[in-house]
Amino acid sequence: MSNSKSIVLVHGGFVDGSGWEPVYSILKKDGFDVIVVQNPTITLADDVAVAKRAIATAKKEVILVGHSYGGAVISEAGNDPKVVGLVYITAFALDKGESVASLLANPAPDAPVPPILPPVDGFSLLDQEKFPSSFAADVKPSLASFMADSQVPWGLAALEGAVSQPAWRSKPSWYLVTKDDKMIPPPAQRAMAERAGAEVTETLGSHSIFLSNPEAVASVIKKAAVGAPALAR
Numbered sequence: 001m002s003n004s005k006s007i008v009l010v011h012g013g014f015v016d017g018s019g020w021e022p023v024y025s026i027l028k029k030d031g032f033d034v035i036v037v038q039n040p041t042i043t044l045a046d047d048v049a050v051a052k053r054a055i056a057t058a059k060k061e062v063i064l065v066g067h068s069y070g071g072a073v074i075s076e077a078g079n080d081p082k083v084v085g086l087v088y089i090t091a092f093a094l095d096k097g098e099s100v101a102s103l104l105a106n107p108a109p110d111a112p113v114p115p116i117l118p119p120v121d122g123f124s125l126l127d128q129e130k131f132p133s134s135f136a137a138d139v140k141p142s143l144a145s146f147m148a149d150s151q152v153p154w155g156l157a158a159l160e161g162a163v164s165q166p167a168w169r170s171k172p173s174w175y176l177v178t179k180d181d182k183m184i185p186p187p188a189q190r191a192m193a194e195r196a197g198a199e200v201t202e203t204l205g206s207h208s209i210f211l212s213n214p215e216a217v218a219s220v221i222k223k224a225a226v227g228a229p230a231l232a233r
Contacts, residue, residue, distance in 0.1 A: 003031035005084065005225045006058035010037045010051055010077075012068025012091070013100075013154040014126055014135070015147060022214035027221065033059050037073075041154050044072060044099075044161020051077035058082065063224045064167075066091045067210055068183065069100055069158065078167030085228030086173040087221050090181050090207055093173070093192040094163040101160045103188070111185040123153035134182045136208040143211065168196040174224045175200050176209065176217060183207040199223070 007027055009020045017036040027034045037054045039047040051073050055062050061084045066074035071091025078086045092100050107113055115130035126135060131148035139147070175193035179186050179202060186202075193200045201223075203209065203216045210217050 003033075003225065004060060004230075005063045005228065006033040006035065006060040007221060007225070008035045008037060008051070008054050008058060008062050008064050010047075010064065010066040010070035010073050011039060012066070012070045013041055013158070014151045016152050019147075019208070019210055023210050023217050023221070026214055026218040030218075030222065032225070039070070039073065041069070041152055041158045043155060043157040044076070044163075047073045047158060047161075048076045052080055055080050055082050061228075061230060063087060063221060063228060065089060065221055068092065068207065069154070072100055072161065072163060075163045075166045075168060078171060079165055083167065083171065084230065085224045086168055086171055087224045088173060088175045088193065088196075088198065089210060089217055089220070090176060090178045090184055090189055092184070093166070093168055093175065093196045093198070095166050095195065096164065097162050099160050099162045100158075101156075102162075108185065108187065111188070112182040114183045119156055122156050124156065124159065125151050125153055135206070136211070137180065137182065137206040138212040139206065139208050144208075147208075166196075168198070172224075172228055173198040174220050174227070176220045177202040178205040178207065178209045179203065180205055181207045199227070 065087040067089040115127035132144035136144040175198035
């Protein structure tokens, strides 16, 4: 195991960076420098800029980690020359011209549909009653309820933001597939991971795997820290 990399964690839609705390604690205990990005999730461009500012503060070469919509962010921000590896945690590994909205537009006939409510003033939320079963089915019920009640509104300009140059085309990537995910269907996760040429790990768990099984998430991140090549000097 190598802690010679800095880890930058990028959260997804409807939540904030505090959800990374269990994963953060594991990585810090193992000696990693860890930075948690707080994306406003208003536009993709702004979130990429925020992530790149975090990357700039990292002390070492960066493993950039994204959960869910955070995958869109890292697919763009990962082009930063300081980034040496990408880790997708049940995330959108988007290709050029794709957005989260475009991938959600045509779900498979048998795929679960995320309970996203109609937008209000350009922002979307998940149905609070359906949030626990869709987003956090294996999280402690009281925490899942808190997550539902403390949602961060997700801007349509973030949801519809398209990637211009996917970093996974030029940098190694790792992908954690969660088999019980009701937000991003596992077959879609596998297809994106295969397209990106990612090293894939699969585990039981919901979309909130970063809370319900942080050890599994940290394990994939540590694999990336070992496997990513160092920048040429």
